[in-house]
Amino acid sequence: MIDQAGQAERIHADLPVVDGHNDLPWALRIRAESDLDRADPCAPLDGYHTDVPRLAAGGVGAQFWSVFVPAWDPSPFRTTIEQIDLVLRMTDRCDHLTHADSAADVANARTRGLTASLMGAEGGHSIENSLVALRTLRTLGVRYMTLTHADTIDWADSATDDARHGGLTNFGEEVVREMNRIGMIVDISHVSADTMRHALSVSDRPLMASHSSAFALAPHPRNVPDDVLELVRANNGVVMVNFYPPFVSRAGAQQAAGMFAVQRDLKDRLGDDAAVEAELERMIEADPYPEVTVGDVVDHIEYVAEVAGVDHVGIGSDFDGIEAIPVGLEDVSTYPAITVELLDRGWQEPDIRKVLGENALRVLAANDGSSTSVDR
Numbered sequence: 201m202i203d204q205a206g207q208a209e210r211i212h213a214d215l216p217v218v219d220g221h222n223d224l225p226w227a228l229r230i231r232a233e234s235d236l237d238r239a240d241p242c243a244p245l246d247g248y249h250t251d252v253p254r255l256a257a258g259g260v261g262a263q264f265w266s267v268f269v270p271a272w273d274p275s276p277f278r279t280t281i282e283q284i285d286l287v288l289r290m291t292d293r294c295d296h297l298t299h300a301d302s303a304a305d306v307a308n309a310r311t312r313g314l315t316a317s318l319m320g321a322e323g324g325h326s327i328e329n330s331l332v333a334l335r336t337l338r339t340l341g342v343r344y345m346t347l348t349h350a351d352t353i354d355w356a357d358s359a360t361d362d363a364r365h366g367g368l369t370n371f372g373e374e375v376v377r378e379m380n381r382i383g384m385i386v387d388i389s390h391v392s393a394d395t396m397r398h399a400l401s402v403s404d405r406p407l408m409a410s411h412s413s414a415f416a417l418a419p420h421p422r423n424v425p426d427d428v429l430e431l432v433r434a435n436n437g438v439v440m441v442n443f444y445p446p447f448v449s450r451a452g453a454q455q456a457a458g459m460f461a462v463q464r465d466l467k468d469r470l471g472d473d474a475a476v477e478a479e480l481e482r483m484i485e486a487d488p489y490p491e492v493t494v495g496d497v498v499d500h501i502e503y504v505a506e507v508a509g510v511d512h513v514g515i516g517s518d519f520d521g522i523e524a525i526p527v528g529l530e531d532v533s534t535y536p537a538i539t540v541e542l543l544d545r546g547w548q549e550p551d552i553r554k555v556l557g558e559n560a561l562r563v564l565a566a567n568d569g570s571s572t573s574v575d576r
Contacts, residue, residue: 212259223521440516
């Protein structure tokens, strides 16, 4: 009998996993006021999906930390800077983490058995309509930016809000071109399908969907439709499959159809980010999403591989930004379960390594080496 678990352990021994999206920094801000003495990610963290010991156990070679800020934040650029500072402090604090800003840095971290810390901004509202702010985020080490979060902004339509622009405005196109120029990956998670298509038509570098699944399997607007998967293939980009049950399950997608509108309503009524998070958790506990498993997540990996190609699929868990998780993928130590499932389905090791991280690193490398100067 083939020892799939043993083979998975061997594959993970040299830290192949690249996760496109983890919200631990926001969880630390909300639950511990960004105080790393109160919630130390270098040691086991009860009640979180992520800590450094479990990153090591899961074979995570590179983690894109989300420097997320809600769209309703009154000063999103400043708050994003605070989140960057939190990631930098966390990386300095934990011996197993190391700063990274390029694919070469990730490779170097892997040779030392460390997890490379990378950053992605979640939502174009964070730049406050300023290319100067965009360039500042890149200078501080942010490697991707999701063009929107849950809300439509002045220059791009969100997947989970009313469309106002039919995709990107002229300024939105300028943002994409500037991101290409300075080496910041264009991220099409959270944006409307029209914004996805528009960004793909403008970008001359490979882009990513850092934490989105396949719309055909779970028809939530946060997921990527088939025609966009095909465009991602042509762009040489990557779609990194999300673990959140409403983005994995057809029934979950239907149940969660209005969840971002509910979030906005809670913010209007409660006012406080921590109170909003607590109420969302209470609501989901009272009315749980349908159960999904590691096999359901792998269904999405296989589907994206079928439509976009095996060179264009990766993993973007959304750990510590989701209130529900799949059975078998409870935290960042469990990525080998994906490998076991892929092996059980007959996948070969070279393609598994592409999914686990090589595809994401190719996109990162394709966006390395750009100018970060302000010269025109």
